[in-house]
Amino acid sequence: MYVFTPKDPLLLSKTLRAHSHIHGLGLDDNLEARQSGQGMVGQIKARRAAGVMLKMIQDGNKNAGRAILMAGAPGTGKTAIAMGMAQSLGADVPFTMLAASEIFSLEMGKTEALTQAFRRSIGVRIKEESEIIEGEVVEIQIDRSTTGLGQKSGKLTLKTTEMETIYDLGVKMIEALNKEKVMAGDVIMIDKASGRISKLGRSFTRARDYDAMGSDTKFVQCPDGELQKRKEVVHTVSLHEMDVINSRSQGFLALFSGDTGEIKSEVREQINQKVGEWREEGKAEIVPGVLFIDEVHVLDIECFSFLNRALEDPLAPVVIMASNRGISKIRGTNYKSPHGLPVDLLDRLLIISTTAYSEQEIKQILTIRCEEEDVQMTEDAKDILTRIGMETSLRYAIHLITVSSFVAKKRKAIMVDVPDIKRVYSLFLDEKRSVQMLKEYQGQYMYNEVDTADREPAIGNGHGMQ
Numbered sequence: 108m109y110v111f112t113p114k115d116p117l118l119l120s121k122t123l124r125a126h127s128h129i130h131g132l133g134l135d136d137n138l139e140a141r142q143s144g145q146g147m148v149g150q151i152k153a154r155r156a157a158g159v160m161l162k163m164i165q166d167g168n169k170n171a172g173r174a175i176l177m178a179g180a181p182g183t184g185k186t187a188i189a190m191g192m193a194q195s196l197g198a199d200v201p202f203t204m205l206a207a208s209e210i211f212s213l214e215m216g217k218t219e220a221l222t223q224a225f226r227r228s229i230g231v232r233i234k235e236e237s238e239i240i241e242g243e244v245v246e247i248q249i250d251r252s253t254t255g256l257g258q259k260s261g262k263l264t265l266k267t268t269e270m271e272t273i274y275d276l277g278v279k280m281i282e283a284l285n286k287e288k289v290m291a292g293d294v295i296m297i298d299k300a301s302g303r304i305s306k307l308g309r310s311f312t313r314a315r316d317y318d319a320m321g322s323d324t325k326f327v328q329c330p331d332g333e334l335q336k337r338k339e340v341v342h343t344v345s346l347h348e349m350d351v352i353n354s355r356s357q358g359f360l361a362l363f364s365g366d367t368g369e370i371k372s373e374v375r376e377q378i379n380q381k382v383g384e385w386r387e388e389g390k391a392e393i394v395p396g397v398l399f400i401d402e403v404h405v406l407d408i409e410c411f412s413f414l415n416r417a418l419e420d421p422l423a424p425v426v427i428m429a430s431n432r433g434i435s436k437i438r439g440t441n442y443k444s445p446h447g448l449p450v451d452l453l454d455r456l457l458i459i460s461t462t463a464y465s466e467q468e469i470k471q472i473l474t475i476r477c478e479e480e481d482v483q484m485t486e487d488a489k490d491i492l493t494r495i496g497m498e499t500s501l502r503y504a505i506h507l508i509t510v511s512s513f514v515a516k517k518r519k520a521i522m523v524d525v526p527d528i529k530r531v532y533s534l535f536l537d538e539k540r541s542v543q544m545l546k547e548y549q550g551q552y553m554y555n556e557v558d559t560a561d562r563e564p565a566i567g568n569g570h571g572m573q
């Protein structure tokens with residue numbers, strides 16, 4: 108399970124390489140989808156629908172508990188759209204992405220894993236008043252005992268435009284000042300309760316003395332008024348984080364190791380009660396976020412009935428699911444159902460369907476991917492790759508970009524050209540050709556038990572729903 112913060116480097120690199128070219132949904136102010144924007148191409152209807160959901164989430168989101176299913180053939184951009192949504196959410200709206208199969212591999216019960224995913228996706232925005240000291244540093248004076256042993260002590264002089272005060276410094280504060288590399292002329296903020304020091308910038312009055320400072324130096328006004336102030340700070344934590352911190356057997360360290368184990372239901376009840384009280388007192392607000400369950404058809408009947416219930420909880424996030432199945436078996440039963448989901452769950456969902464791309468759209472997506480991967484490709488090569496994308500799959504064509512650029516580099520060419528594409532097309536099979544090969548040579552493989560009736564059809568593969 109992975110929880111995103113929008114500026115998370117992981118969001119842009121490692122885990123999501125396949126979608127690293129996507130930076131949002133590419134909508135204009137009226138929520139209309141641009142043909143191409145923020146890395147997204149086509150799939151206009153689905154993007155617009157996702158945009159409406161996004162708007163609802165951002166606007167006070169009284170509609171928590173809504174659930175959407177994105178249904179469409181493989182490679183039609185379901186996961187990509189969810190990634191686009193994640194990137195357009197505000198900084199403190201939680202987005203949790205869960206590949207349904209993870210539920211079965213965690214060291215905890217399935218419903219516990221789902222509960223945790225739900226609670227990770229609900230933020231609590233807490234307002235706190237804290238006492239701070241804010242001022243410009245006039246002087247820092249640190250006394251070391253001559254032996255070099257013993258406690259350090261010192262004095263810090265801070266001023267505002269109206270007053271100046273000298274504070275005694277203890278060892279901890281000296282360390283904190285050193286760590287932040289605070290110097291005379293810096294404007295700093297000290298949180299009185301935690302002793303945390305943050306540098307706000309350099310005072311404008313010092314702008315001229317420090318020509319030599321880097322151009323990234325931020326200049327700020329010297330604060331006015333009292334040095335000590337009360338300031339309202341707002342921070343958002345998820346219900347799950349609160350559960351973990353308050354679960355005596357875990358402690359907050361578990362948050363870092365990710366090894367949270369199962370959490371007792373009493374702990375959750377306590378947290379819900381506390382949050383309820385804070386809401387009444389106006390100290391906290393609930394921020395329903397988004398839980399994205401990819402490949403949802405992999406869940407089984409127990410998980411589905413859990414989802415039915417969980418979606419009705421007053422503290423439910425917006426749940427987005429994706430399935431590429433047509434009419435197929437519901438896991439854990441012998442029944443078949445559309446998208447591999449039970450009908451009573453489907454009844455609670457709004458369905459967004461994604462459709463196949465046109466040739467032009469495939470070309471556009473491939474062009475964007477080439478830019479993303481820093482691959483230069485001739486127009487002819489792009490045309491061939493587009494044809495391959497149309498006839499096999501978009502994903503396969505995207506994969507060929509990387510390998511063909513490798514092949515081009517081998518022959519010391521700057522641009523990928525038609526022969527490179529041909530070469531990798533013959534080296535690496537797509538699904539259809541691989542199946543073809545299997546049929547031709549099946550006798551030579553081990554455990555050959557082909558029973559085509561058993562195969563779960565994906566949408567658009569000819570067997571499924573269209």
Ligand SMILES: Nc1ncnc2c1ncn2[C@@H]1O[C@H](COP(=O)(O)OP(=O)(O)OP(=O)(O)O)[C@@H](O)[C@H]1O
Binds near residue numbers: 185431502
């Ligand atoms: N509209 C689009 N614009 C830009 N890139 C896209 C678009 N649709 C898909 N892609 C890219 O194509 C690849 C396949 O799409 P994606 O993974 O979203 O398919 P999917 O619908 O989730 O398929 P599956 O059902 O197999 O999971 C990804 O690299 C994705 O980023």
Ligand SMILES: [Mg+2]
Binds near residue numbers: 186187401429
């Ligand atoms: Mg997907």
